[in-house]
Amino acid sequence: MTPENARLHQLRGGLAPVEVGARGIESLARNADCTRLRAIVITGLTPSKVIEHVLGELPDAMSPFAMTLTQAFEKRLLSNAGGSLLTVYREKGHLDPQDAKITNVADLAPRDTQVDRIRRERETRRLIELKLRGDPAAPNLILKPRLTLTIVGVTHAIELDYLVASDREPFYRVGVIKSYADRVGKTNRAHIRTACREASVGTLALQQLLTSLGQPVELAGDRIDMVLKAPGSFTPRLYAAQRAESELASLTRALAAAPSDLDQIEQMLPAGASLAQPEVIEALPNHYCSTCKEHCALWQHCRAQAQAQGNAIILGDQAAEQLAAAGSLNRAMDLLNGSGRPPDNRAEVVLAAELRAASTLLDRIANG
Amino acid sequence: MADLLNVVARMRALEQGQAVRIVSQRQVLIQPGAQILTMLSMAGEDTSVHAVAVGRLGVAPRIKVVADPRRRDDQYELLRWLLPHFETYYAQCRAEGTFPQIWVSSDGALGHLDTLADRLRFTDDQQVQRLGELWTYAGERSPIAGQQALISATSALTAHFATGQQETEDEHLGALLTWIEPPPGRDIFAAVAMAEQQPMGAKTDPRFDADELQPAVALFNKARKDNDVRAQDFHAGLIQQMMEGVIRPIYTATQKGMAILSDPRWQHNAALVSLGEQEASNFARFMEARDEGHRLPYHDSAKAAAFKIVARERTVDNVEAAFVRHDHAARERGAESGTVLRGTLVDRQKVRLAPRIFETRMVLSTAQDSLHLRAGDELWHLDDPKLCIRVTEVERRGPISWVSAIVDKGKRAALQLDIGNVLDLGPENPDWGATVREFAQMHTRLASAPWTHAEVVPPAMPSIRPRPNDLLAAVERLV
Numbered sequence: 072m073t074p075e076n077a078r079l080h081q082l083r084g085g086l087a088p089v090e091v092g093a094r095g096i097e098s099l100a101r102n103a104d105c106t107r108l109r110a111i112v113i114t115g116l117t118p119s120k121v122i123e124h125v126l127g128e129l130p131d132a133m134s135p136f137a138m139t140l141t142q143a144f145e146k147r148l149l150s151n152a153g154g155s156l157l158t159v160y161r162e163k164g165h166l167d168p169q170d171a172k173i174t175n176v177a178d179l180a181p182r183d184t185q186v187d188r189i190r191r192e193r194e195t196r197r198l199i200e201l202k203l204r205g206d207p208a209a210p211n212l213i214l215k216p217r218l219t220l221t222i223v224g225v226t227h228a229i230e231l232d233y234l235v236a237s238d239r240e241p242f243y244r245v246g247v248i249k250s251y252a253d254r255v256g257k258t259n260r261a262h263i264r265t266a267c268r269e270a271s272v273g274t275l276a277l278q279q280l281l282t283s284l285g286q287p288v289e290l291a292g293d294r295i296d297m298v299l300k301a302p303g304s305f306t307p308r309l310y311a312a313q314r315a316e317s318e319l320a321s322l323t324r325a326l327a328a329a330p331s332d333l334d335q336i337e338q339m340l341p342a343g344a345s346l347a348q349p350e351v352i353e354a355l356p357n358h359y360c361s362t363c364k365e366h367c368a369l370w371q372h373c374r375a376q377a378q379a380q381g382n383a384i385i386l387g388d389q390a391a392e393q394l395a396a397a398g399s400l401n402r403a404m405d406l407l408n409g410s411g412r413p414p415d416n417r418a419e420v421v422l423a424a425e426l427r428a429a430s431t432l433l434d435r436i437a438n439g
Numbered sequence: 440m441a442d443l444l445n446v447v448a449r450m451r452a453l454e455q456g457q458a459v460r461i462v463s464q465r466q467v468l469i470q471p472g473a474q475i476l477t478m479l480s481m482a483g484e485d486t487s488v489h490a491v492a493v494g495r496l497g498v499a500p501r502i503k504v505v506a507d508p509r510r511r512d513d514q515y516e517l518l519r520w521l522l523p524h525f526e527t528y529y530a531q532c533r534a535e536g537t538f539p540q541i542w543v544s545s546d547g548a549l550g551h552l553d554t555l556a557d558r559l560r561f562t563d564d565q566q567v568q569r570l571g572e573l574w575t576y577a578g579e580r581s582p583i584a585g586q587q588a589l590i591s592a593t594s595a596l597t598a599h600f601a602t603g604q605q606e607t608e609d610e611h612l613g614a615l616l617t618w619i620e621p622p623p624g625r626d627i628f629a630a631v632a633m634a635e636q637q638p639m640g641a642k643t644d645p646r647f648d649a650d651e652l653q654p655a656v657a658l659f660n661k662a663r664k665d666n667d668v669r670a671q672d673f674h675a676g677l678i679q680q681m682m683e684g685v686i687r688p689i690y691t692a693t694q695k696g697m698a699i700l701s702d703p704r705w706q707h708n709a710a711l712v713s714l715g716e717q718e719a720s721n722f723a724r725f726m727e728a729r730d731e732g733h734r735l736p737y738h739d740s741a742k743a744a745a746f747k748i749v750a751r752e753r754t755v756d757n758v759e760a761a762f763v764r765h766d767h768a769a770r771e772r773g774a775e776s777g778t779v780l781r782g783t784l785v786d787r788q789k790v791r792l793a794p795r796i797f798e799t800r801m802v803l804s805t806a807q808d809s810l811h812l813r814a815g816d817e818l819w820h821l822d823d824p825k826l827c828i829r830v831t832e833v834e835r836r837g838p839i840s841w842v843s844a845i846v847d848k849g850k851r852a853a854l855q856l857d858i859g860n861v862l863d864l865g866p867e868n869p870d871w872g873a874t875v876r877e878f879a880q881m882h883t884r885l886a887s888a889p890w891t892h893a894e895v896v897p898p899a900m901p902s903i904r905p906r907p908n909d910l911l912a913a914v915e916r917l918v
Contacts, residue, residue, distance in 0.1 A: 134653075
C-alpha cells in the first residue's frame with residue numbers, strides 16, 4: 072500500500088473504496104462549497120455508501136425500470152462493436168465513410184478485477200498515444216475508455232462512454248450516452264447540464280493525460296458529444312461538439328477549492344477519526360442548498376442539520392442571501408420581530424428596517 | 440423589496456409552523472367542471488402511462504391501470520379508454536363557449552402530460568392521436584402567462600401561500616398541503632418529512648419499484664409468456680392494487696388543493712374574468728383549426744415561432760396590466776417595485792396655449808424610491824381607464840419625486856380630481872386585440888423569409904437617407 076493509499080484507507084476507516092466515477096466527481100461541481108461532500112468523494116466514498124454503511128440507513132435506489140432502460144439503450148448503441156453509434160455519427164456527417172475504426176476497451180478486459188481495470192487503463196492510454204502520434208491505426212471510436220483523474224493528489228479512475236475523433240481531427244472528444252428523452256427545446260436543462268459536466272470530467276482527465284505526455288492540453292478542447300434518446304423509442308439523437316466551456320470552468324473551479332489536499336481533510340478530523348464514524352460525518356461542515364436533493368443522498372441529513380442550526384438556507388437560496396447580514400435565521404427573526412438584543416451593526420439596522428417594511432407590506436397585501 | 444417580501448413570508452410561515460397567505464384574492468380561475476388528471480409513468484419511460492385517475496372536484500376518481508405499459512397494445516387500450524372522457528368534456532366546453540381546464544398535482548406531472556401530448560400526436564392509432572391533439576391544447580397553453588387550461592396544484596397553491604421551506608420543496612404537493620394544513624400537535628418538519636415519503640409527481644418511488652412493482656410486473660410478463668391466463672389476471676390485479684395505492688393519494692391531494700382554493704375566503708379577482716374569456720377564445724380557435732384538419736407539428740416553423748413569441752410577449756404585458764388593475768397584491772407589489780406610480784396630486788390645471796387650444800397639466804408627488812419613469816412615458820389611471828397622462832419631467836428633491844405630466848386623455852376627469860388625492864398610475868388597460876393587429880402586420884412583413892432565415896446573406900445596402908440626430912427617438916418612432 073502506498074503512503075497515500077494508506078492515508079485514504081485510514082480516512083475511510085476501513086470502508087472499501089468505491090469508484091466515484093464521472094458522476095461522483097461531477098457532483099462536486101454542483102456544490103463546490105460543501106466540505107462534507109468533497110471529503111467523502113476525495114477519500115473514495117459516495118454519499119450513498121456513507122448513508123448505507125456509516126449511518127446505517129437505506130441508500131438511494133434507482134428504479135429497476137429506469138436502470139433496465141438505460142442499460143438497454145446503451146447496449147443498443149454500443150453492441151455490434153458500436154455499429155449503431157458509428158451509424159449515427161456518419162448520418163450526421165461527423166465521421167467520414169473511411170472513419171470506421173472502433174475499439175471497445177471493455178471487451179479487452181471485461182472483468183471487474185484489479186488486473187482488468189489496470190489493463191483497461193493501459194489500453195486506453197495506448198490508443199490515445201496512437202492518435203497523438205498520428206498513427207492511421209488509431210480508432211475513431213474508443214468505447215468504454217478508462218482514464219484517471221487526479222484530484223487533490225488522489226487518483227480517481229473514470230470510465231467514460233466513448234471517445235470520438237475522425238481521421239482528420241487531431242484528438243478525441245468525450246462522448247456521453249444518456250437515456251433522457253430528447254424533447255429538443257423542452258429537454259430538461261438540468262439533465263443536459265449534468266450530461267455536459269459528466270463529459271467534462273472526461274475532458275479534464277484527457278487534459279491531465281496530455282500534460283503527463285508532454286502534449287498541449289488545448290488538444291482536448293472544450294467540446295463534448297452527447298447522445299440522447301428520442302421520446303418513446305430507442306432512436307439515438309446525436310448532439311456533436313457541444314460547447315462545454317462553462318461546465319469545464321465550473322468543474323475546474325470546484326476541484327481547485329479547499330480542502331485542496333489530503334492534509335487539509337485530515338486536519339479537519341479529530342486525531343484518529345475516520346469517515347466511518349457517524350459523528351465525524353455530522354461534524355464535517357456542509358453547505359446544504361436547494362439543488363442537493365438532485366445529486367446527493369445525504370441531503371435529508373444536511374437539511375435536518377440546517378433546520379436544527381436555524382440556517383437561513385432552509386428557506387431557500389434567496390433567503391440565505393438576503394439574511395446573510397443576520398448570520399442566522401434566529402437572529403433574522405429577532406430583527407424582524409424587534410426582539411432579542413438590539414442590532415449589532417449598521418448592516419443589521421438596515422436589514423431590520425427592511426424586514427419590518429416588508430412585513431408591513433405583506434400584511435397589507437395578504438389582508439387587503 | 441419583492442424578494443424580501445417572499446423571504447419575510449417564509450420567515451412568518453416558519454415562525455408559525457404553518458403556511459401564510461400572501462394574497463387575499465384568488466389567483467387562478469377554477470372551472471366548475473375542471474378535470475383532475477393524475478397519471479403515473481413507468482420510471483425511465485417518459486411517454487408511458489402506467490396508471491391514470493381522472494375525475495372532478497368532489498368526485499371519486501375513475502382509475503385504470505395497465506400491468507406493463509411497455510406493451511404497446513395495453514398502453515393504447517388505456518389511452519383509448521381516456522379518449523371519450525376528454526372528447527365529451529371538450530365538446531361540452533365548446534358548446535358552452537368556455538374552455539377545458541385540467542388540474543395535475545405538480546409541475547412534474549404537467550411536464551409528463553405535455554410530453555405525452557407531443558408524443559401521442561405522432562402515433563399510428565387515430566384515437567390515440569386524437570387524445571394527443573386534445574391534450575396538446577393544454578400542453579401548448581401551459582407555458583403562457585395567465586393561462587387557465589393546465590394548472591398544477593403546487594403552482595396554484597404557491598401563488599396563494601408561502602411556506603417555511605425552500606421553493607423547490609414546495610413542488611411536493613403532500614409537503615405543501617402539510618404546511619397549509621399542518622396536523623395539530625406535531626412538529627411541522629417531522630410532519631413534512633413524513634409527507635415527503637409519499638410520491639406526488641408522475642413517477643412511483645424507486646424503492647417501491649424495486650421491492651414490489653418490478654417483481655410483480657416480471658411475474659405478470661412471465662405468466663403472459665407462459666400463456667397462463669389465471670396467473671396473468673392474478674398479477675394484473677396485484678399491480679392494479681399497488682398502483683391504486685400510489686395514485687389515489689395523489690388524486691386526493693390534488694382535489695384537496697382545489698378545494699382549498701375554492702374556499703370563499705379568497706376574494707373575487709376581476710383580472711381572472713378577462714383571462715377566462717381569452718382562454719375560451721383561444722380554445723375555440725384551437726378546436727376550429729382541428730376541425731379544419733390543420734396539423735399540429737412537433738416543431739414550429741421559424742415563422743410560426745415568431746408569431747408565437749410575439750403572442751406570448753403581448754400576453755405577458757396584458758396579464759400584468761390586468762393584474763395590476765384588479766389584483767390588490769399585484770398592485771402593491773407594483774407600487775413597491777416602481778412599475779406603478781403611486782402619487783399624491785399636487786396640482787392640476789388647464790393651460791391656454793393658443794386661442795381655443797388648451798392643455799391640461801398635472802403634478803404628482805411621491806416618496807417611492809424605486810420608480811422607473813422617464814419623460815415621454817404614458818401612464819394610465821388604474822382605477823379610471825379613461826385617464827391617461829404623459830410624463831414631461833421627473834424631478835427628485837430629497838426623499839420626494841415630483842412628476843409633471845400632460846393629460847392626454849380624460850382631461851375633464853383630471854380637472855375634477857381633488858388636490859391631495861392619491862392616484863395609482865400604471866400600464867394601459869390590457870389590449871387583447873393587439874395581438875391580432877400585430878399578426879396582420881407581421882404577416883405582411885414576413886411574406887418572404889427575412890435574410891436572417893434565408894440561405895444567402897444579401898449584400899450590404901447602406902441607407903442613403905441622412906442619419907437622424909436622435910437615433911433612439913427615430914427608432915422609437917418606428918414602433
